[in-house]
Amino acid sequence: MSVEQVVYVVIAISIAVVAVVGALMAWRAMSKAGAGLRAAEARLSLIAQTIPERMTATRAELAKVDAQTEHALWMLGNLDTRVDAARADLLAKRVASDRLRLRMIEGRLTVARLRQIVRLLVRLGELRRAIL
Numbered sequence: 001m002s003v004e005q006v007v008y009v010v011i012a013i014s015i016a017v018v019a020v021v022g023a024l025m026a027w028r029a030m031s032k033a034g035a036g037l038r039a040a041e042a043r044l045s046l047i048a049q050t051i052p053e054r055m056t057a058t059r060a061e062l063a064k065v066d067a068q069t070e071h072a073l074w075m076l077g078n079l080d081t082r083v084d085a086a087r088a089d090l091l092a093k094r095v096a097s098d099r100l101r102l103r104m105i106e107g108r109l110t111v112a113r114l115r116q117i118v119r120l121l122v123r124l125g126e127l128r129r130a131i132l
Contacts, residue, residue, distance in 0.1 A: 001009075
């Protein structure tokens with residue numbers, strides 16, 4: 001064998017050794033990654049088993065919230081009608097109250113006039129007695 005062939009053989013053996021070392025390192029890295037992936041798969045499979053139950057519970061909760069929301073909207077609709085009726089009733093009572101207040105003021109004025117007339121009559125009676 002010539003020197004040139006020996007160099008080629010040494011280079012080929014070196015490349016083979018580097019390839020084997022690289023393959024071993026890749027194999028170790030892949031085995032660590034595989035173990036991590038298996039652990040992740042185990043965790044995810046446990047979570048995946050509970051997803052249908054959680055979805056069912058979530059759907060039930062959403063149905064309950066939907067019913068409560070529908071009831072609240074219905075009550076608000078009725079409340080609006082009741083508030084409008086109460087407002088109209090208060091307006092009618094205010095008009096009646098204003099009428100009563102006007103009648104009371106008129107009554108006070110009438111009482112004041114009657115007092116004045118009575119005073120005038122008493123005075124007229126006194127003047128009549130003084131003259132006669």
